[in-house]
Amino acid sequence: MSVEAELKALRAEIEQLKSREQIRQQITRYGRGQEWLDGSLMDEVFYDDAHVDFGFFVGEWKDYKPVLMEIEAHGETTFHLCAAPQIEFEGENKAYAEVYGIAGGRGHDGKTNVFGGRYFDVWERREKTWKIARRIFKLDWHIDHQFPQGEAVMHPELEPAKPRSPQNPLFRRMGADVTG
Template sequence: MDPALQQLLDKQAITEVIARYSRTLDWLDDAGQATCYWPDAQVDYGFFSGTAADFLPVVMAIERQSQRRWHMLNSVQIAFTGPDAASVECYGLATGIRETDGVWTGNLYGGRYLDEFARRQGEWRIAKRQYVMDWSVPLGPQNDGTPNPVLPLPILEIIASGHPMYRPM
């Protein structure tokens, strides 16, 4: 295959892993989240440093503490360091909304993901990740999950895996 075409295909595959990472966190898809990392990947989030296999139950437990969560990773930059290796950096915004004593609040976080990806047996996954939080802003009271009568859009409350609106992709 033309090397330029292969590089485009590899960039797309890596970008899809990053999108899957966000989506599977938000829908509490443990199995999908596991497909983003190699089990032996080294992960450092500050509060956790170890392998991805050990990190996944920790991060999913944290995500389950929120009734609503939202992750968006963007501005993905990919630099290939070998035929099966790439350094990847992207920015991330995340929020978690939870109900405490009848009040719905949360935080908005901004940070960056400093990743090393590896392709093994034709599949790209995160082989090393360091997360750096740049800022955090508390959010004021949030909607309690009841649609606004003026603009009655549905509001998801995802508190467990297997939400009926989740579509495996």
């Protein structure tokens, strides 16, 4: 292999590694946007015209976002973990990812729900930014538990991050500057 060909191959490999890391950052940003109830952060993950299918909602991201934010706002505490992303590229501007997700939370009524499932995503790079163009979520399992009155108490010495909003002093904006 010539030096020029080797250099070209290395540049392509580096570009793919950068793209893979940008997609991973976006996957993490998805959970953060829900936790902090930050719709603008979520917009950095999805194209407005992205097609989403969560079973109970099928349509475009721009129409799903208010539904999602309303659901998330009803939880006293919530948790979202996206893990083990398998990312495969098709050319320079398209990628597919399968991501395991665990999400849950506790409502003000003491009811706790935990969901485990998988996200099947199509990612596109438009104007140098990777975002989700299509997402399908499939639920693999669900745990629903109602604690008796008074038993679903947080440890008093461990306070949750309240309020769950970008106005919380613990919130740090780590937006498009990371992936742009």
